[in-house]
Amino acid sequence: MDTTESIVTLTGLGLMGFVVWYFFFSARQTVSAVSSSGGVQQVDITVKGGYSPDVIEVERGRPVQLSFYRAEENSCSEELLFPDFSIRRALPAFQTTLVEVLPDKPGRFEFTCGMGMLRGSLVVK
Structure with missing residues (x-):
């Protein structure tokens, strides 16, 4: 392997490491x-x-109202899935959509876009 191939390989590995860190280990806004x-x-x-x-x-045990404002037209974000609460909602672009849930047990409940690429979670204490 010559120098150019080594640089390309190391750069690729570095970028893969960054992607893994960003999606799985970076700090999340709570x-x-x-x-x-x-x-x-x-x-x-x-x-x-x-x-x-x-x-x-x-x-x-207390009702929760989540106001989702979709500030884009990206097709990935046009649907919201909240499987633990059996919720599937369309999110129209540049509009606010209300989602109401009543969490009755503690835990971490994930919500995603329709494609599963955008992720968030509701932490019930």
Whole structure:
């Protein structure tokens, strides 16, 4: 293997390592839900190349209202799946879609786009 092949191989391995770190080990933005006067826990989530915030902490046994604002037209983000709560919603571009859940047990519940590429989670304490 000559010098050029070695550089290309090392660069490729470095980029693969970066992708693995970014998707699986990088720090995630965690937000605790804000309670309204009616006791509903509320969080605003922006959908643009991912979910922001993508980790949401809520209290068990209290209703949760997630407001998804889709700030793009990317086809990947046009659908929201919340399998643990049997929720499948269309997210129209440049509109807010409300999703309400009542978490009755503690745990981590994942939500994704229709293709499974964009990911977030609801952490119930």
